Amino acid sequence: MSHNLYMANLTEKEIINKLKELKGIRPSTEWVLNTRAGFLPARNALHGNAGGYEKPKFSFLELFSFRRVLSASLVLVLIAVSTVLVSDNSLPGDSLYAVKKMKEKFQASMLASGDEKTNFQLKLVDDRLNDLNKITDQNKTRSLAVGIEEVKTTKAEVKKDILNSIQGKGKKEAVKLAKKFAPVLKEIDAKQTEAYASLGIEPKEENSGLEAQYKTIVESEIKYLKTCTLSEESSSALKSAIDYYESGDYLSALISLPKDGN
Amino acid sequence: MNLFNRENYKEIKEIFGRTYDDYINKIYRFVFLKTGIKEVAEDLSSETFLKFFNALKKGTKIENQQAFLYQIARNLIADYYKAKGRTAVVSADLSPIVDPKNLEEKSMVNSDLSLLKAGLVRLKEDEQSIIVWRHLEELSIPEIAKLVDKSESATRVMLHRAMNSLKEALNNRHKEA
Numbered sequence: 448m449s450h451n452l453y454m455a456n457l458t459e460k461e462i463i464n465k466l467k468e469l470k471g472i473r474p475s476t477e478w479v480l481n482t483r484a485g486f487l488p489a490r491n492a493l494h495g496n497a498g499g500y501e502k503p504k505f506s507f508l509e510l511f512s513f514r515r516v517l518s519a520s521l522v523l524v525l526i527a528v529s530t531v532l533v534s535d536n537s538l539p540g541d542s543l544y545a546v547k548k549m550k551e552k553f554q555a556s557m558l559a560s561g562d563e564k565t566n567f568q569l570k571l572v573d574d575r576l577n578d579l580n581k582i583t584d585q586n587k588t589r590s591l592a593v594g595i596e597e598v599k600t601t602k603a604e605v606k607k608d609i610l611n612s613i614q615g616k617g618k619k620e621a622v623k624l625a626k627k628f629a630p631v632l633k634e635i636d637a638k639q640t641e642a643y644a645s646l647g648i649e650p651k652e653e654n655s656g657l658e659a660q661y662k663t664i665v666e667s668e669i670k671y672l673k674t675c676t677l678s679e680e681s682s683s684a685l686k687s688a689i690d691y692y693e694s695g696d697y698l699s700a701l702i703s704l705p706k707d708g709n
Numbered sequence: 710m711n712l713f714n715r716e717n718y719k720e721i722k723e724i725f726g727r728t729y730d731d732y733i734n735k736i737y738r739f740v741f742l743k744t745g746i747k748e749v750a751e752d753l754s755s756e757t758f759l760k761f762f763n764a765l766k767k768g769t770k771i772e773n774q775q776a777f778l779y780q781i782a783r784n785l786i787a788d789y790y791k792a793k794g795r796t797a798v799v800s801a802d803l804s805p806i807v808d809p810k811n812l813e814e815k816s817m818v819n820s821d822l823s824l825l826k827a828g829l830v831r832l833k834e835d836e837q838s839i840i841v842w843r844h845l846e847e848l849s850i851p852e853i854a855k856l857v858d859k860s861e862s863a864t865r866v867m868l869h870r871a872m873n874s875l876k877e878a879l880n881n882r883h884k885e886a
Contacts, residue, residue: 457879459872465825466844474737474751482755483729486762545751552759593748603792 478545481534484527485549538578539597540590562627565612568605569631575601576638583645591646598639599652606632606655613660618667625664626701633698661697668704681705721765728774729758735846736782742829742841743786753789757782776856783838828878836871843868 457465534546551571558564579594609628613621639650669692672685684705691700736757741750760781764771771777829837835857842848842856854864 457876459876462825462872462875462879463844465821466840468822469738469742469826469845471822472738472741473734474754478751479733482733482751482758483726485755486725486729486758540748545748545755548752549755549759552756556759556763600792 475542477542481527481530481543481546482549484530485546485553538582538585538587538590539575539593540582540587561612565605565608565628568601568608569628569635572598572601572605572635573638576635576642579642580645583642595643595646595648598642602635602639602652603655606657610655610657610660613657613664622664622668625661626704629661629698629701633702636698658697661701662692665692665697665700665704668701672705677705721762725758725762725765728761728778732775732778733758736778738845739779739838739841740782740786742826743834743837744789745826745830749789753782753785756785760785773855775852779838779842779856783834787834824879828875831878831881832871832874835867836874839864839868839871840875 530543530546531550534543534550537543537547555564555567555571558567575594575598579591579598582590582594609624609632613624616624636650643650665688669685669689672681677685682705684703688700688703688705691697691703733754737750737754740753740757741747744750744753757778761771761774761778764777829840832840839853839857842853843850848856850861850864850868853868854861857864857867859867
């Protein structure tokens with residue numbers, strides 16, 4: 448009897464017994480321990496409390512066992528800290544990469560939302576692009592798909608974050624924020640295009656809404672600046688911005704916009 | 710209110726450590742059965758615990774940690790499929806699921822379980838969840854009722870329908886093959 452037929456003829460009780468066998472699905476012990484270590488020692492490091500060790504209440508007779516426990520704890524802390532540090536060099540697809548990501552997520556969670564967090568996330572996109580370049584350099588073809596996915600996901604997250612911060616602000620503040628992040632986003636786009644070009648692919652991204660937001664801001668700024676008296680230099684910058692706008696490059700348009708408008 | 714300070718860190722650490730040890734395998738298994746990809750299961754499981762950690766840090770009152778963790782995991786899985794525009798389809802020829810001792814048994818067991826897993830991923834999300842909770846994690850009906858926010862009798866009906874759907878999915882796979 449084929450497996451398919453056998454499975455199709457199972458009774459409910461037999462299916463339930465088979466389902467119980469799925470309990471064999473478990474994460475690797477290494478991942479479980481590394482992830483756990485990624486949470487707890489990181490906090491200790493933040494407060495300069497090496498090892499997070501808390502002085503226990505013990506009697507003189509317990510001194511020997513206490514020393515052993517202390518030594519074991521220190522060894523465990525050292526292993527955990529080393530794992531987290533070593534994971535910094537891991538690439539997508541490596542076993543320690545999950546620890547590196549965990550550490551990054553933890554660091555992000557410790558930052559208050561706002562510019563500081565967005566800058567951190569922009570740095571992560573840059574790191575993911577560097578990871579992808581390393582994967583290419585080291586010819587780790589099996590990790591390529593994961594590396595590309597990581598770039599895509601991290602970039603989508605930061606774009607969403609920037610969009611949220613811009614949308615929540617008044618017009619003046621929104622323009623200021625959009626201008627602030629535009630050069631970094633443009634730099635990331637260029638780096639991504641270069642990294643993808645070496646792989647023979649083109650960056651394809653889902654519409655995050657940020658592009659539309661930038662378009663609206665540029666449109667509004669151009670409209671306003673056209674009503675202003677501009678210096679020769681500013682007029683030239685505005686013309687350049689309009690050219691970029693018409694070609695659909697809203698980031699470059701925003702960067703090119705003149706500062707003055709009297 | 711951020712309650713994450715030196716004084717209450719010990720308490721947070723204890724609660725987190727205990728909860729992590731109790732639920733990490735269950736949450737990983739739950740995510741893995743719904744996504745079928747080891748890396749995604751690792752990523753979403755750690756994200757689940759990060760959110761739990763942040764909730765503790767903020768001083769959120771969590772009455773039912775199990776329900777809290779499963780709800781986070783379900784939301785993250787939904788976000789994962791939504792963000793990627795993926796449908797929850799996992800092929801039957803996945804890497805080995807469990808690791809029995811002898812080779813013949815290994816081949817047979819993994820083949821059975823892969824078919825069963827492929828049947829499971831064809832079900833609706835709530836049907837998958839209820840089957841996993843009842844028959845893998847062996848939660849009681851009252852516990853599941855809390856997780857799905859339904860009465861115990863409605864939960865029993867859901868479970869019965871989910872098992873029928875699974876049988877039908879296994880039958881359909883046979884017909885397709």
